[in-house]
Amino acid sequence: MPSRKLSGKPEELAAFIDKFDIFLFDCDGVLWQGKALLPRTVETLAHLRNLGKHLLFVTNNSTKSRATYQKTLQDFGIPCDVNEIFCSAYSSAIYISRVLQLPRDKKVYVIGESGIEEELAAEGITYIGDDGGDITPEDYDSFGPDEDVGVVLCGLDRAISYRKLARAYQYLRNPETVFLATNIDSTFPTHGKLFPGAGAISAPLICMTGRTPVSLGKPSQAMMDAIEGVLKFDKKRACMVGDRLDTDIRFGIEGGLGGTLAVLTGVSTEEEILEEGAAAVPDVYLDRLCDILG
């Protein structure tokens, strides 16, 4: 069934909202764009809370921990609880501790930023990283497999280096070492442009090993598992709201949520939503999130 644009009629908007108890929001491109809050975001979220809806903030951003991301939301004037936030750094930590159940004597080798380290530490997972300096002649001799490394976890790392990749590769040559990615978005939008995303950072490792990492970000259902692992809710009464068809909307559809709502303030366009062979078709869409206020 093709997607349809929600009309601005109050009764239609109210009927749509009434179908759900819980709304899962992608953030960048939905609530804000880069550093700019989108119009009436705060009022829209407050309106939904006033109607008794639960709100979750589900982001593939791996550079921030939930605590740091909470501060980002609060700086935009959006009140929220840390337990309402699901970042890919958090879903990765949950996956490693609760799904993989990584033995205590094994370590995670991390390519990524501080958010990942904070979430791994919070789950009591031992991790190592690389300081990212230049590779040295001694490194060529000393780098090798390490049986203590049970997982290589790769996220967005704006200090990526040859040395970091070379170490990861040595670990991944052991087929027992699990290969995880916080998310596989090839780019990430900032300052009105696209820059290399976590998927670009793991691309060299995929190229070298021929292995495909398990992704813990949308649209991977490992992210849904992480949410359900800590929060029980009726999926049929849940709606995913996002700006990207191939991640957000697909995540909601494949997760069996009761509804999906796309907004046109981010990556995907109205043409992409309506064209045949769309990456994923949302039930409904709006120009902007605040249009749900009527």
Next chain:
Amino acid sequence: MPSRKLSGKPEELAAFIDKFDIFLFDCDGVLWQGKALLPRTVETLAHLRNLGKHLLFVTNNSTKSRATYQKTLQDFGIPCDVNEIFCSAYSSAIYISRVLQLPRDKKVYVIGESGIEEELAAEGITYIGDDGGDITPEDYDSFGPDEDVGVVLCGLDRAISYRKLARAYQYLRNPETVFLATNIDSTFPTHGKLFPGAGAISAPLICMTGRTPVSLGKPSQAMMDAIEGVLKFDKKRACMVGDRLDTDIRFGIEGGLGGTLAVLTGVSTEEEILEEGAAAVPDVYLDRLCDILG
């Protein structure tokens, strides 16, 4: 026809050598392994020269210019002329100047090491690079397309950085900007192990842009074009000697050379040569290059 191992019989070896006027050698894994010269390499090459054979050294190594690579050969005790050396940095420069005929007012953006810069300079090509420092808040604003950049050339760069990749991506978003790779080997062997190769360095750009670079290294026939552009020879009287089926041997076969000889001192094994569905089947193979001496 399956490959066969050359017997050690003097008449068979002499008959094989007699079929060719020119031998193209891959170097690492054929003449030496890392820093160790393989047995009797110097005598073998001297023997071929004494028989009046032309020798070429054809390597995907992009980090060195021909002049620097000549010194590598000489340090191993292998006399050679700089014109006998074809590195992927050189074939890239030749391709840009003579095949693409890049206009004088256009620049090449280089991800790579000094060998590329030296060969581009020798061909009179203007190039720019990135100092590889951390990406700054100003970079996010200032990075963007640049019409003066006509080519992005990516080789092995052991000082790869997020900033370098981010700049390359901005240039490559312009579909007019040509995307080249010195070579696409995912790994390169050194110190008895494998480390990230040029193919791993271009992988993030491929992931982000969805574009495939033209490769100037073996098995790409752009390398053969570069050789033929500066040296006329009868291909039917030429033999490619290498240790990798998927690069060296395939290069010789697809280039229509009269013969291909694999040696077992590098990457590919006898099993791989003889198995059905081999990446490329050499006419003949030997345990070691020096076995050709009998």
